Amino acid sequence: MKKTIIVAGAAGEGINTVERFIERILKKVGYEIFSYKNYMSRVRGGYNYSTIVISDKPILSIEDQADYFVALNQVAYANARLQLKEDGICLVEGDPSEEKENLIFDRSLLKEVSKSKNAFSMAAVGALLRVFGCEQEVLNDLNNSKWTDEVNASNMQAAVFGFEKTQPLFAPPENLKTRILMGGNQAVALGALSAGLSFYSAYPMAPSTGIMTYLASVEKEMHIIVEQAEDEIAGIMAAVGASSNGVRAMTGTSGGGFALKVETIGFAAVSETPIVIANVQRPGPATGLPTRTEQADLAFVATASQGEFSRIILAPLTVEDAFYTTFRAFNLADEYQVPVVILTDQLLADTTQSIPKFKTDDLKIERHLNTEITPDYKRYAFDQISGNRKYPGIDAETLIMTDSHVHDEYGAVTEEVEATLALKRKFLKRIEAIKKTLKKPLFYGDQAYETLFITWGSTYGALKDAVDELILKGEKVALLAFSDVFPLDKEVMDPYVSQAKCIINVEGNAMNQFGMILRMETGVMFDASINKYDGRPFSSAYIINEFEVINHGKH
Amino acid sequence: MKKTIIVAGAAGEGINTVERFIERILKKVGYEIFSYKNYMSRVRGGYNYSTIVISDKPILSIEDQADYFVALNQVAYANARLQLKEDGICLVEGDPSEEKENLIFDRSLLKEVSKSKNAFSMAAVGALLRVFGCEQEVLNDLNNSKWTDEVNASNMQAAVFGFEKTQPLFAPPENLKTRILMGGNQAVALGALSAGLSFYSAYPMAPSTGIMTYLASVEKEMHIIVEQAEDEIAGIMAAVGASSNGVRAMTGTSGGGFALKVETIGFAAVSETPIVIANVQRPGPATGLPTRTEQADLAFVATASQGEFSRIILAPLTVEDAFYTTFRAFNLADEYQVPVVILTDQLLADTTQSIPKFKTDDLKIERHLNTEITPDYKRYAFDQISGNRKYPGIDAETLIMTDSHVHDEYGAVTEEVEATLALKRKFLKRIEAIKKTLKKPLFYGDQAYETLFITWGSTYGALKDAVDELILKGEKVALLAFSDVFPLDKEVMDPYVSQAKCIINVEGNAMNQFGMILRMETGVMFDASINKYDGRPFSSAYIINEFEVINHGKH
Amino acid sequence: MVNINTTFEGEKNKSDNPFVTNNPTSWCPGCGNFSILDSINQTLHELDYKPQDVLMVSGIGQAAKLPHYIRAHGLNTLHGRAIPAAMGAQAANDTFKLFITSGDGDTYGEGGNHFMHNIRRNLDLVHIVHDNQVYGLTKGQGSPTTAMGQKTRLQFDGMRHDPLNPVALAISLGCGFVARSFSGDPKHLKEMIKAAMAYKGYALIDVMQPCVTFNHVNTFKWYKDRAFYIPETHDPTDKVRAFELAQTFGDAGIPMGILYREEKSTFMQRIPHIDRPLIAYPRKPSDIDGLIDQMV
Amino acid sequence: MVNINTTFEGEKNKSDNPFVTNNPTSWCPGCGNFSILDSINQTLHELDYKPQDVLMVSGIGQAAKLPHYIRAHGLNTLHGRAIPAAMGAQAANDTFKLFITSGDGDTYGEGGNHFMHNIRRNLDLVHIVHDNQVYGLTKGQGSPTTAMGQKTRLQFDGMRHDPLNPVALAISLGCGFVARSFSGDPKHLKEMIKAAMAYKGYALIDVMQPCVTFNHVNTFKWYKDRAFYIPETHDPTDKVRAFELAQTFGDAGIPMGILYREEKSTFMQRIPHIDRPLIAYPRKPSDIDGLIDQMV
Numbered sequence A, B: 001m002k003k004t005i006i007v008a009g010a011a012g013e014g015i016n017t018v019e020r021f022i023e024r025i026l027k028k029v030g031y032e033i034f035s036y037k038n039y040m041s042r043v044r045g046g047y048n049y050s051t052i053v054i055s056d057k058p059i060l061s062i063e064d065q066a067d068y069f070v071a072l073n074q075v076a077y078a079n080a081r082l083q084l085k086e087d088g089i090c091l092v093e094g095d096p097s098e099e100k101e102n103l104i105f106d107r108s109l110l111k112e113v114s115k116s117k118n119a120f121s122m123a124a125v126g127a128l129l130r131v132f133g134c135e136q137e138v139l140n141d142l143n144n145s146k147w148t149d150e151v152n153a154s155n156m157q158a159a160v161f162g163f164e165k166t167q168p169l170f171a172p173p174e175n176l177k178t179r180i181l182m183g184g185n186q187a188v189a190l191g192a193l194s195a196g197l198s199f200y201s202a203y204p205m206a207p208s209t210g211i212m213t214y215l216a217s218v219e220k221e222m223h224i225i226v227e228q229a230e231d232e233i234a235g236i237m238a239a240v241g242a243s244s245n246g247v248r249a250m251t252g253t254s255g256g257g258f259a260l261k262v263e264t265i266g267f268a269a270v271s272e273t274p275i276v277i278a279n280v281q282r283p284g285p286a287t288g289l290p291t292r293t294e295q296a297d298l299a300f301v302a303t304a305s306q307g308e309f310s311r312i313i314l315a316p317l318t319v320e321d322a323f324y325t326t327f328r329a330f331n332l333a334d335e336y337q338v339p340v341v342i343l344t345d346q347l348l349a350d351t352t353q354s355i356p357k358f359k360t361d362d363l364k365i366e367r368h369l370n371t372e373i374t375p376d377y378k379r380y381a382f383d384q385i386s387g388n389r390k391y392p393g394i395d396a397e398t399l400i401m402t403d404s405h406v407h408d409e410y411g412a413v414t415e416e417v418e419a420t421l422a423l424k425r426k427f428l429k430r431i432e433a434i435k436k437t438l439k440k441p442l443f444y445g446d447q448a449y450e451t452l453f454i455t456w457g458s459t460y461g462a463l464k465d466a467v468d469e470l471i472l473k474g475e476k477v478a479l480l481a482f483s484d485v486f487p488l489d490k491e492v493m494d495p496y497v498s499q500a501k502c503i504i505n506v507e508g509n510a511m512n513q514f515g516m517i518l519r520m521e522t523g524v525m526f527d528a529s530i531n532k533y534d535g536r537p538f539s540s541a542y543i544i545n546e547f548e549v550i551n552h553g554k555h
Numbered sequence C, D: 001m002v003n004i005n006t007t008f009e010g011e012k013n014k015s016d017n018p019f020v021t022n023n024p025t026s027w028c029p030g031c032g033n034f035s036i037l038d039s040i041n042q043t044l045h046e047l048d049y050k051p052q053d054v055l056m057v058s059g060i061g062q063a064a065k066l067p068h069y070i071r072a073h074g075l076n077t078l079h080g081r082a083i084p085a086a087m088g089a090q091a092a093n094d095t096f097k098l099f100i101t102s103g104d105g106d107t108y109g110e111g112g113n114h115f116m117h118n119i120r121r122n123l124d125l126v127h128i129v130h131d132n133q134v135y136g137l138t139k140g141q142g143s144p145t146t147a148m149g150q151k152t153r154l155q156f157d158g159m160r161h162d163p164l165n166p167v168a169l170a171i172s173l174g175c176g177f178v179a180r181s182f183s184g185d186p187k188h189l190k191e192m193i194k195a196a197m198a199y200k201g202y203a204l205i206d207v208m209q210p211c212v213t214f215n216h217v218n219t220f221k222w223y224k225d226r227a228f229y230i231p232e233t234h235d236p237t238d239k240v241r242a243f244e245l246a247q248t249f250g251d252a253g254i255p256m257g258i259l260y261r262e263e264k265s266t267f268m269q270r271i272p273h274i275d276r277p278l279i280a281y282p283r284k285p286s287d288i289d290g291l292i293d294q295m296v
């Protein structure tokens, strides 16, 4: 069972509230949830919608078309048919006199029942909860502590009205009641916190702001400092400054803000100061589409900043993975004393998903420090590929110089040929060491695959759902999903290429950035590609369709 | 005939003056000149030197070891033997009592002859000019209008003293007296001026500052505006602002400053505002080696800024090419309304070379504008790959919106799927059009080559000299030098690959950035590479040596 | 305070005002931005400007969308970067009446360095800062002008930075026209825009602009209750007095009007070798021949 | 002016001063930077600091090389970026005595935005600006403090921008300790450094520093002839008077000493939930379990 609800209306009309109530309660009664916000770059008005997929099995992507469509205004109602499946149902407020389809909530009746200005949306919530088999008592959860009792009471009346208007069609599965609802930005923030993040400084920028907002909301509880910087340059430089004094520090932004951090990334690299940077991608170039999604910053991030040095790019595959990958990012940054970029996107940021509780028992913070008093300590020893780090104050004696030039092993500026070569060779060796440490790609699908899909980051979700469906249809397909996208090990593709009759690269951009890097690093060419670059996320249906076009082309 | 002079000493001791006198006069009497400054990131003191190669045939690279070494101080003297050929001669000031080698200028005698504090260096100039067969009258040119008559007179006395100390060994060739002495930064500046540059705004940064300084020095004469910006972001944004109002505009910097310009490059791209940006590379990461050379920003520049768009990167091969390539840059920027990066480096910037006068007759400024009154003009027509540009005020009627978002054909912000796709597809088409327009690589060498060297930018100089020498040695070698390095046409390598038994990539970095892009774009792999990344430029001797190591490895 | 007009008073002559568009805005109903837009529209129309004479430059933010809502030339750049873009635009062609319309975050936050240094250049333009003391477009974080201790959608326990005093800052930088106005008083605002347009040089108008969605402290009423017109006795040419007056803000009252005025040469006047718009110089490749000949 | 000491007066007790290094500098002989370095060295030694207690932060420039010439912890960042690096460093561990030593271009030019906003944060540090009114390391371009009309190695016909008045600017931003000193008067300079170190909050010392190589206008003599000690009658707590005094510069005389002083809570004091150095909090993955449990 898998059903999709779309809640549509204008910014400020309460889409998020409806979404949150539905998600929270249906998760609580045992459903799996996967939802995504599709919204415009504005504060009020416009046309926004949230897509909520509800199932008894884990889901990793949204569907473009809904079974239930809640139309919060007339524009939404006009769109309903385009976004509904053929047998889908539209929930809408109306006058009995008007010709409306499907489930109409009589405006005057509603007014009688509830004084809430959100009467219709609350009624829709009630109606849907019953459809999914909830007992009436769950409506007690439709409380928002930020609202007055009066508002909560009239909301409840409307919900009851809606509840009574429908019949249960589905029964909640009996499994996963200890799951948590999690968004991608929040998962990154929690991953960082579990890794011991102490300092986060950033400048607001959609769709990354949620990381900072969540961290700020727990600033006191977690004894951390969250600082809104004056600009993105300050955001990263302050984080590097904090890290140079020993705490785990992070910054986050989207592509335009990342652009401003580029010089400091090189500083972190040459000064060997660990730093974690989240780039939550949105479509560019420049201001682009501030609230939409794309995976088009990979090539940029992989080579950003002058000169040559070692860095790591991690692109979480799912909301859950965003937590564990961010945790890993900090250990890797400390181990190799390099910048680590967490490359997510608006899709992941604005996805909410039911997932298992994070297990923190198995996680281990590894700082790779040298806390002993070490005579003649060399902060930048040329043979030190990982670990052995000291920062000011770590012991009572050692003086630390953090420097941005080519320097000697102590950090003193030098222009000598030997030091220049030694520094560069150290970075090259470090890259090789990192390649061996990073996680191998995730393989999923038919072991006897003929077609191998390649993907990275959040596109994994829709692709995995597509692979499941294709296998059901009898196709011999599998996927290879990279979370650790850079640097790539030369041999990473070796176990997979010989078997594949056709390699299809799937990514959310037009230029196949990952596919090209893979080709550059491993020589493996893809035979075809499936791309999306309209600012909207992949759905499994889209991938299946494109796959069929490719296959058709071949026959 | 080819002889090398090195003038060495501390910053502030007059290396540049000696170099300039020698170059200017030897060029005037008919020699070919090629010189390069090797200097530290400091204002006074340290160890700096200029290498001047003098020949009767054009030369394109320096030699590491000199025939004549002018030691301006004791540190330089101590280095002399390391930088001299076995039979090389060191010119040095000394007391007859001290044990000094080679050509010693007696300090007390010099003091008698001249009161100049630069007596020794002027004497060395005089001595060398005679060695190269100059008549004594050329010493009259040893005047600097910025100095007093008195200083010039005592300098002359010292020069005569030196002149009389030596004998002519070489005779000036009788050819190229109308050549001009030109530096790489100046050539870029002149290329821009010939293209009609009106506005240059930048922030000082070695080794790019010379472009701005030269332009500022002719600001009045050329009726242009040269503006020192408050930072690099302002530098490029002001240039884009100026260009959006119709004038040809440019900015320049080195890698660290380029990093700060990255966001605005995306703005120029999405707003389709032509802009030319010089990145005069120095070694990174971060502050790196401020006054040294490297070719390690190519990958960075090729993908800098979020999202996907069209851009052009041109890397002049020589000082002369820097002029013509910069001229082309402006026409290309206007034709395709894209950012064009001129990627040079400290080697080219601090090279001075005798070259033929630039021929401006054959050059044509092509603005690709639409100056007609056009009803319903679409600034961003989705099918407009090149040309048809209007800017505010170009006609009395058309209103122009220059915008940084995804926009419709008029520049109005939109989030529509159709416009998003149309914009992206336009950029993709533009890239294909650009690929067909760009200059093919320069082929040079033995038509029956077995080894094909591949290079780009300023490394061409040393490689060409190496190829000449290797051919003389009987090797079957040739080179392919790319000035137009990005985007690369898929087919560009086709005519060359089948014949080559061995492809050797030669570039001034450790990671073979160009070789990797070439591989990514064309699939052509190089078999071996010759790299230099110690901050110092290639010499032909270095390349030949590495070539022999590679060849040896194969046997 | 007097004369609080509705934010839509301009509507009456919209029909014959060539600057007015029918473009839907993406501003929230009730936002102070509407009245700023109307005031600009009306002033330009009253002064008989044509859309072709005007160039509106902005960065990114709610305020910065304004160039899309007016019929004129537009240059909508990046967050924080309106000012250098305007500098280049003016250098290229100084025949346009140049406006910057941008937010407090855009101007004083991300763009702070450009603000400082272009006042020093004395660009000739009218810079209207929609100062809602909040980041609107990114949904309610504190801006440089948000008061210390004020709670926001990000600063849950209140701001921890001293607020920036933009008018005192501008005076200290030598800005030659420093004024404050209020989106809730379009008559005054139009007056200020007119005075700023008449001034040759960098004319800053910091406009108090209620953000009805994200700033529930600095509301229309909050501004209205505190704002007062600067008394005629104030001598706007006295820099020290102006600085003193600029210290008054918040509960102590908010002075509205021209705080400081000083005549000085403008950006383009300081480049005397350019005697016409830069775009008007004819150029050809052989222009450099003279330079080359000097090098032989 | 009185008491112009040689720039090398500190040499005498170099041998037992743990801050003093034998590192060769890359400064020009006769440069004002030497005396600033000496004054810092001596002050720290006189106040009994240990190298391990001190963190010197800088950007890039001639002045910014200073951390390489002193025995202490160092953080030599990027051009213009010393201040945010210092902010992060202080957030992480506020037990060090924190200094920023950087040039006028670094601080007021490239780094201007950070200067503005970190004064608002009131970091607790001593910021020594080596103000030679020129870009030294890049060989002589005008800096934000170079006078209008002054010719440079880039501005062949003279500067076209009004010079920035750094002390007036700092006062307008609410900087709580604003002083000016002179590298040619190490006694005064040390006094200022001591006062700045004693002050809790952002302490700015703009130091007149002759650049013997590139600035032939603002020479040692030029400064010496114009500088005067601020009279005792000046009340440094009066912001308006301080602003007025700050207007005096150049031929009208250059006031040296503390122009403005105001006590206010510092950056870290404004974060009361952090009650020890951030680095001292123990952290483990399960710290988040409480947050997760709330989500079920």
Ligand SMILES: Cc1ncc(C[n+]2csc(CCOP(=O)(O)OP(=O)(O)O)c2C)c(N)n1
Pocket (backbone or CB within 6 Å): A203, A204, A205, A206, A232, A256, A257, A260, A287, C060, C061, C062, C063, C064, C078, C079, C102, C103, C104, C105, C106, C107, C130, C132, C134, C135, C136, C137, C138, C143
């Ligand atoms: C480089 C960059 N950083 C951040 C953003 C995100 N951003 C857009 S508008 C804005 C702030 C808006 O505040 P303000 O300038 O006060 O304008 P308002 O929306 O309040 O009118 C921010 C941070 C961006 N677009 N670009």
Ligand SMILES: Cc1ncc(C[n+]2csc(CCOP(=O)(O)OP(=O)(O)O)c2C)c(N)n1
Pocket (backbone or CB within 6 Å): B203, B204, B205, B206, B232, B256, B257, B260, B287, D060, D061, D062, D063, D064, D078, D079, D102, D103, D104, D105, D106, D107, D130, D132, D134, D135, D136, D137, D138, D143
């Ligand atoms: C991003 C960046 N831009 C420019 C430079 C080049 N640069 C180095 S120091 C400097 C200016 C130095 O002036 P100032 O800060 O006054 O220091 P001074 O050398 O005068 O002490 C500049 C422009 C750089 N290193 N990095």
Ligand code: SF4
Pocket (backbone or CB within 6 Å): A043, A044, C026, C027, C028, C030, C031, C032, C033, C062, C132, C136, C137, C210, C211, C212, C213, C214
């Ligand atoms: S968010 Fe605030 S400033 Fe932006 S449009 Fe809405 S009310 Fe106006």
Ligand code: SF4
Pocket (backbone or CB within 6 Å): B043, B044, D026, D027, D028, D030, D031, D032, D033, D062, D132, D136, D137, D210, D211, D212, D213, D214
């Ligand atoms: S260039 Fe000027 S500031 Fe730099 S060291 Fe030399 S004298 Fe000092």
Ligand SMILES: [Mg+2]
Pocket (backbone or CB within 6 Å): C103, C104, C105, C130, C131, C132, C133, C134, C135, C136, C143
């Ligand atoms: Mg605002």
Ligand SMILES: [Mg+2]
Pocket (backbone or CB within 6 Å): D103, D104, D105, D130, D131, D132, D133, D134, D135, D136, D143
């Ligand atoms: Mg300076």
